[in-house]
Amino acid sequence: MPFxxxxxxxxxxxxxxxxxxxxxxxxxxxxxxxxxxRYSSLAGGKRLRPFLVIATADLFNVSRTSSERVAAAIEMxxxxxxxxxxxxxxxxxxxxxxxxxxxxKYDEATAILAGDGLLTLAFEVIAGAETHGLGExxxxxxxxxxxxxxxxxxxxxxxxxxxxxxxxxxxxxxxxLQRMKTGALISFSCQAGAILGKAGEHQRHMLxxxxxxxxxxxxxxxxxxxxxxxxxxxxxxxxKDDQAGKAxxxxxxxxxxxxxxxxxxxxQAIKHLEVFAEKGKLLSDLAEFVIKRRK
Amino acid sequence: MPFxxxxxxxxxxxxxxxxxxxxxxxxxxxxxxxxxxRYSSLAGGKRLRPFLVIATADLFNVSRTSSERVAAAIEMxxxxxxxxxxxxxxxxxxxxxxxxxxxxKYDEATAILAGDGLLTLAFEVIAGAETHGLGExxxxxxxxxxxxxxxxxxxxxxxxxxxxxxxxxxxxxxxxLQRMKTGALISFSCQAGAILGKAGEHQRHMLxxxxxxxxxxxxxxxxxxxxxxxxxxxxxxxxKDDQAGKAxxxxxxxxxxxxxxxxxxxxQAIKHLEVFAEKGKLLSDLAEFVIKRRK
Numbered sequence: 001m002p003f004x005x006x007x008x009x010x011x012x013x014x015x016x017x018x019x020x021x022x023x024x025x026x027x028x029x030x031x032x033x034x035x036x037x038r039y040s041s042l043a044g045g046k047r048l049r050p051f052l053v054i055a056t057a058d059l060f061n062v063s064r065t066s067s068e069r070v071a072a073a074i075e076m077x078x079x080x081x082x083x084x085x086x087x088x089x090x091x092x093x094x095x096x097x098x099x100x101x102x103x104x105k106y107d108e109a110t111a112i113l114a115g116d117g118l119l120t121l122a123f124e125v126i127a128g129a130e131t132h133g134l135g136e137x138x139x140x141x142x143x144x145x146x147x148x149x150x151x152x153x154x155x156x157x158x159x160x161x162x163x164x165x166x167x168x169x170x171x172x173x174x175x176x177l178q179r180m181k182t183g184a185l186i187s188f189s190c191q192a193g194a195i196l197g198k199a200g201e202h203q204r205h206m207l208x209x210x211x212x213x214x215x216x217x218x219x220x221x222x223x224x225x226x227x228x229x230x231x232x233x234x235x236x237x238x239x240k241d242d243q244a245g246k247a248x249x250x251x252x253x254x255x256x257x258x259x260x261x262x263x264x265x266x267x268q269a270i271k272h273l274e275v276f277a278e279k280g281k282l283l284s285d286l287a288e289f290v291i292k293r294r295k
Numbered sequence: 296m297p298f299x300x301x302x303x304x305x306x307x308x309x310x311x312x313x314x315x316x317x318x319x320x321x322x323x324x325x326x327x328x329x330x331x332x333r334y335s336s337l338a339g340g341k342r343l344r345p346f347l348v349i350a351t352a353d354l355f356n357v358s359r360t361s362s363e364r365v366a367a368a369i370e371m372x373x374x375x376x377x378x379x380x381x382x383x384x385x386x387x388x389x390x391x392x393x394x395x396x397x398x399x400k401y402d403e404a405t406a407i408l409a410g411d412g413l414l415t416l417a418f419e420v421i422a423g424a425e426t427h428g429l430g431e432x433x434x435x436x437x438x439x440x441x442x443x444x445x446x447x448x449x450x451x452x453x454x455x456x457x458x459x460x461x462x463x464x465x466x467x468x469x470x471x472l473q474r475m476k477t478g479a480l481i482s483f484s485c486q487a488g489a490i491l492g493k494a495g496e497h498q499r500h501m502l503x504x505x506x507x508x509x510x511x512x513x514x515x516x517x518x519x520x521x522x523x524x525x526x527x528x529x530x531x532x533x534x535k536d537d538q539a540g541k542a543x544x545x546x547x548x549x550x551x552x553x554x555x556x557x558x559x560x561x562x563q564a565i566k567h568l569e570v571f572a573e574k575g576k577l578l579s580d581l582a583e584f585v586i587k588r589r590k
Binding site: 024026028029030032033034037084087089090107108109110112113115116117119120121123124126127128129134135136137138139140142143145146147149150151152155156157158159160162163167176180 | 321325327385403407432435440450454475
């Protein structure tokens with residue numbers, strides 16, 4: 001898929017440019033928190049969520065000015081979640097995308113504030129007039145983002161994950177944890193494109209189903225790579241779920257059945273795109289990329 | 296001011312009821328983060344910011360359904376900032392409003408997530424359709440809230456405060472720190488009432504001037520109480536700025552001049568309310584309460 005990988009790289013570049021523009025530099029000593037926000041946001045990465053926003057918004061011919069802002073905002077949220085999850089009192093990780101994590105580069109207090117600042121800036125960007133001409137749309141984006149990432153979404157998922165070592169989770173419980181911790185923001189990425197594009201009920205439903213299956217397939221592949229992957233290639237510590245004794249799709253199903261499950265989910269995800277015919281190509285290519293990726 | 300203190304207590308009760316309604320209980324292990332959010336939010340407190348929102352919105356006959364939601368959202372933001380500021384890597388406080396701080400009651404990870412959850416829920420509440428019939432208003436509230444509390448507002452102020460031990464701040468620098476760390480959210484509280492009430496330019500300007508002076512007076516009184524106050528009465532550790540060698544208005548100006556300055560600011564704040572004639576009474580009573588409070 002050389003064409004697809006070019007598209008992915010293009011959107012990653014656009015996202016980096018938007019992030020760099022939207023996270024201001026600062027003067028005075030408080031600039032340290034802005035530096036930390038930039039350090040963690042501009043560390044590379046596949047920019048999967050921005051890709052989902054932009055590719056979904058493209059289905060409806062939304063202006064790239066709108067979709068790039070929302071894409072950058074969602075990436076800020078993703079980065080905030082990584083910065084806080086990496087903290088010593090949470091997952092205690094030193095390395096992220098091949099570089100020291102935010103609290104290692106700065107300190108814990110700065111990392112907590114950088115996360116807080118990124119989360120807040122995401123809402124500032126989404127609610128800003130440049131994102132869409134209609135306040136109704138901007139408010140809907142802010143509302144649905146908050147629902148996806150709050151205590152009943154992403155934040156609740158991280159709470160569940162932290163407590164998971166104390167409980168022996170089964171497949172339905174792991175599925176629920178993943179839906180909250182990573183699935184909710186992936187789903188919102190597609191939903192955001194649909195909101196910007198004023199998609200109809202049926203189209204929204206199909207995109208939600210696509211995002212649901214894609215998110216789960218993505219997580220299973222992540223678990224497989226965590227087990228099989230090479231720390232150097234991944235740019236982060238691998239095998240940590242296994243070391244922590246945490247149940248994953250792979251530990252519960254075995255690698256072979258997990259891989260099978262990911263394949264089935266990917267095929268399902270692609271099937272949901274039929275309603276968009278040829279226009280759905282980018283999103284279906286993404287699903288294939290997710291299942292084949294090596295990091 | 297017995298009448299005023301009844302009003303303040305009434306609004307505190309309304310705020311508690313709104314917070315209790317808006318922060319859901321949860322099922323499953325992730326309910327721990329919702330418990331922590333409720334624990335820290337429903338710990339009493341003067342509810343100064345909710346009072347400002349509601350009293351300002353009342354100037355424009357805004358429905359209480361709207362102003363109470365926004366008031367509760369702002370109190371969630373205030374609580375999130377306290378929960379994160381109290382963390383060991385920040386101000387490292389064990390006691391807040393006479394009870395163990397969130398990370399002492401639960402643990403650090405839960406406290407970080409509870410803060411994240413409260414910040415996120417504040418945006419969910421503000422952007423929700425029940426807050427106002429117009430998306431334009433809801434988006435403006437979300438935008439201005441984010442501006443007030445981000446890296447160039449409250450979060451930046453906390454970064455400045457953490458670094459303040461390393462610099463010898465003078466009065467203009469302390470004023471800037473206070474404007475960012477506590478002033479920005481106090482100002483937004485009045486601004487929110489004005490946005491809900493579709494206040495005119497001149498009215499907004501006067502309310503911003505009122506909030507500016509009130510915020511500074513509030514901080515000076517806080518510094519005086521921190522120095523003179525009794526830990527038991529205050530429900531938190533006192534004298535800590537002094538112990539940390541941090542400059543405050545009081546350490547720089549002396550108690551007498553600081554008190555004088557607070558009186559001048561309060562008189563100025565009240566003067567800005569003249570445009571509202573009799574209707575401004577609640578806000579001017581609040582300014583007098585702030586200067587006379589003992590905790």
